[in-house]
Amino acid sequence: MKKFIYMARQAGLLRSKAIILFILLFFMPMVVSVFIIYKNTLEVVKHDKIQHREKLLLKAANNIGMSLTDIRKLTLPISENRGVIKILGDIENISEDNIQKFDVFMDKKFEEARKEMPYIVDYIMISKTGRCFYGDDGLKIDADEFFKSRIYEDVSSEKGGYLWAFDFEDTFKRGESLVFVQKIFSDSGALSGYFVTFVEEKHFEYLHKEIFPSSKGSVVIYDADCKNVFGGKSYYFIEDEIIRLIESEAFYTASFVNKDKKEYSIDIVPISDLKWKVVSIIPSEDLVHSERSSLNGSFWLVMVIVVFSGFFMLFSTAAISNLMTEKEMVNYRLRLTDEMNEKLRIYKHDFMNHLQIVRGLIELGCSERAERYIENISFEGRLINGKYEIGIPEIESTIFANTMDLQEHGIELRVRTSGFTEELDIDIYDLSKILTNLIKNAVYALKNADGDEKTLSIIIKEEMDEYVFEVVNNTPVIGEEIRERIFEKGFTTNEDKGCGLGLYIVKRLVEKNGGRMNLAVDEYGNHFIVAFKKA
Incomplete structure (x- = not known):
C-alpha cells in the first residue's frame, strides 16, 4: 500500500512538472507573441482611423465655411442696395405707397437669393428707428426686443459690419435658429438699420452628415461662446473637457480624454469666417470595433496556435498516460463506474417515486388526479x-x-x-x-x-x-x-x-x-x- 501511494505521488509530480514545462517553454511565448501582434495591429488601425477622421472633419469645416460665405455674398447686394439704404435712412419721410413698393422689391430680391440657396428661409429688415419689414413667412416681432437682445449687443460691437449668431434667446420668435445680421450704412457712413437673414440650421447638419454618413460617435458645432449649436448631445458628460480644449486652441490634432475609465478621441477644427468650431467625438474603442471583431474571428495565427497546441496536448496526454500505473487506471475506471451507478440509482429512485404516486392514485380511484399529476410532470x-x-x-x-x-x-x-x-x-x-x-x-x-x-x-x-x-x-x-x-x-x-x-x-x-x-x-x-x- 505504501509503495502504491509513493508511486502515485511520483506520477502526479511528474505530470505536474510536464504541464508546467509545456506552458513555460512553448505555449506561453506563443500566446504573448500573438497578443503583442494583436495589440500593435489595433494601434496602427486606430492611428489610421484618427487621421482619416481629421481629414473628414477639416473637409466638413471647409464646406460649412464656404456655405456661410455664399450666404453672405448672396445677401450683401440686398443690404448694400442704394434704394434700400435710402428708404431706411429716411424712413420717417417715406410715403406709404413707396413703402409698399419697397416691400415688393425686398420680397423679389430675397426670392432671387433663395432660389440660389434654398436653405435661406426668411428675413427681417429693421430700421434704426424700429420700423420692421418682413418676408413672406408671417413673422412679426417687437423691434424693442431686438434692441435689447444679446444679438443686437454683439452686432453693435462687431467691427466687420456683420455677425453670424445662434438665437438662443428666441428674439425673433422662431425658436432657436441661426441668423446672419448685417449693418446697413448710408453713403455718409451713418447707421441706417439691420438686415437679418434666417438660415435653415439643419443644412449644416447635412453638410457634416454627408461626410460622416455611417460614422460612429458624434459631430457637434460650438459657437464663439462655446455653446452647443448643432449636433448630438450624447456626450454632454465630457463637455467641460471639450470646452477646455477649445479654449486652449487644441485644433487640427486629435486629443484624448478619459472619463469613467473610458477613453474618447476629440478632434476640433475652426470654421473659416466664424469663431465657431466643428468638434468630432468618438470613443476610442469604437475606432477599432470592426477590426477587433475581425481579428477575434479570423486571425489566422490564432488558429495555427490552437491547432498546433491541440496536437501537442494530444501527444503530451499520451505520454503522461503511459506513466500511470495499471492500478491507477483501474481505480480511475472504478471511480467513474461508481459515480455513474450513483446517478442511475438517483434517477431510478425519482422515477419509481413518480410511478408509485401515479399507481396509488389509480388504485384509489383518482384517475383524474393521476392524469393531472402526469401532466404536471411533463408540461410544467x-x-x-x-x-x-x-x-x-x-x-x-x-x-x-x-x-x-x-x-x-x-x-x-x-x-x-x-x-x-x-x-x-x-x-x-x-x-x-x-x-x-x-x-x-x-x-x-x-x-x-x-x-x-x-x-x-x-x-x-x-x-x-x-x-x-x-x-x-x-x-x-x-x-x-x-x-x-x-x-x-x-x-x-x-x-x-x-x-x-x-x-x-x-x-x-x-x-x-x-x-x-x-x-x-x-x-x-x-x-x-x-x-x-x-x-
Missing part, C-alpha cells in the same frame, strides 16, 4: 395559464418569461388580471413587446434599488371603453426632473449599458396601435399605464 408550462387567467397565451407567456427570477432578487410579484370579453384589436406581437419592455425596465430598476421592500405589480383589466395594461415598481421613484424626458429617444439613466430606446419603442408601438401611454408617480411608486380603445 401549463401552469402559466392557470396562474394569470388572461385568456391570451402570448401575454401569459410574456409575463411568466420576464418574472421567473424575481424571487432570487427579493422582489415580490403581484399580478391582478381579468379575462377580456372581446378579442383585442391590437397586434399581439406589438403588445408582447410593449409589456416585455415595461416589465424589464421595472425589474432592472428594482434589482438596482436599495431597501428590502421591492414590489412589481402587473395590472391587466377591461374598462368600459378601453383595455388597460399597467406595470408598477414601488422603488426607486422617478424624479420630477426626468419624467418629461423619459420617453424621448436616446434618453437613459443607465449610462453603461443603456441605449435609451426601450420606452421610446414602447411609445411608438402604443401610438402605432392607436393607444395612449403615460407615467404616473405616487406614494405607491411608478405607474406605466398603456390603454387601447375598444373596437
Whole structure:
C-alpha cells in the first residue's frame, strides 16, 4: 500500500512538472507573441482611423465655411442696395405707397437669393428707428426686443459690419435658429438699420452628415461662446473637457480624454469666417470595433496556435498516460463506474417515486388526479395559464418569461388580471413587446434599488371603453426632473449599458396601435399605464 501511494505521488509530480514545462517553454511565448501582434495591429488601425477622421472633419469645416460665405455674398447686394439704404435712412419721410413698393422689391430680391440657396428661409429688415419689414413667412416681432437682445449687443460691437449668431434667446420668435445680421450704412457712413437673414440650421447638419454618413460617435458645432449649436448631445458628460480644449486652441490634432475609465478621441477644427468650431467625438474603442471583431474571428495565427497546441496536448496526454500505473487506471475506471451507478440509482429512485404516486392514485380511484399529476410532470408550462387567467397565451407567456427570477432578487410579484370579453384589436406581437419592455425596465430598476421592500405589480383589466395594461415598481421613484424626458429617444439613466430606446419603442408601438401611454408617480411608486380603445 505504501509503495502504491509513493508511486502515485511520483506520477502526479511528474505530470505536474510536464504541464508546467509545456506552458513555460512553448505555449506561453506563443500566446504573448500573438497578443503583442494583436495589440500593435489595433494601434496602427486606430492611428489610421484618427487621421482619416481629421481629414473628414477639416473637409466638413471647409464646406460649412464656404456655405456661410455664399450666404453672405448672396445677401450683401440686398443690404448694400442704394434704394434700400435710402428708404431706411429716411424712413420717417417715406410715403406709404413707396413703402409698399419697397416691400415688393425686398420680397423679389430675397426670392432671387433663395432660389440660389434654398436653405435661406426668411428675413427681417429693421430700421434704426424700429420700423420692421418682413418676408413672406408671417413673422412679426417687437423691434424693442431686438434692441435689447444679446444679438443686437454683439452686432453693435462687431467691427466687420456683420455677425453670424445662434438665437438662443428666441428674439425673433422662431425658436432657436441661426441668423446672419448685417449693418446697413448710408453713403455718409451713418447707421441706417439691420438686415437679418434666417438660415435653415439643419443644412449644416447635412453638410457634416454627408461626410460622416455611417460614422460612429458624434459631430457637434460650438459657437464663439462655446455653446452647443448643432449636433448630438450624447456626450454632454465630457463637455467641460471639450470646452477646455477649445479654449486652449487644441485644433487640427486629435486629443484624448478619459472619463469613467473610458477613453474618447476629440478632434476640433475652426470654421473659416466664424469663431465657431466643428468638434468630432468618438470613443476610442469604437475606432477599432470592426477590426477587433475581425481579428477575434479570423486571425489566422490564432488558429495555427490552437491547432498546433491541440496536437501537442494530444501527444503530451499520451505520454503522461503511459506513466500511470495499471492500478491507477483501474481505480480511475472504478471511480467513474461508481459515480455513474450513483446517478442511475438517483434517477431510478425519482422515477419509481413518480410511478408509485401515479399507481396509488389509480388504485384509489383518482384517475383524474393521476392524469393531472402526469401532466404536471411533463408540461410544467401549463401552469402559466392557470396562474394569470388572461385568456391570451402570448401575454401569459410574456409575463411568466420576464418574472421567473424575481424571487432570487427579493422582489415580490403581484399580478391582478381579468379575462377580456372581446378579442383585442391590437397586434399581439406589438403588445408582447410593449409589456416585455415595461416589465424589464421595472425589474432592472428594482434589482438596482436599495431597501428590502421591492414590489412589481402587473395590472391587466377591461374598462368600459378601453383595455388597460399597467406595470408598477414601488422603488426607486422617478424624479420630477426626468419624467418629461423619459420617453424621448436616446434618453437613459443607465449610462453603461443603456441605449435609451426601450420606452421610446414602447411609445411608438402604443401610438402605432392607436393607444395612449403615460407615467404616473405616487406614494405607491411608478405607474406605466398603456390603454387601447375598444373596437
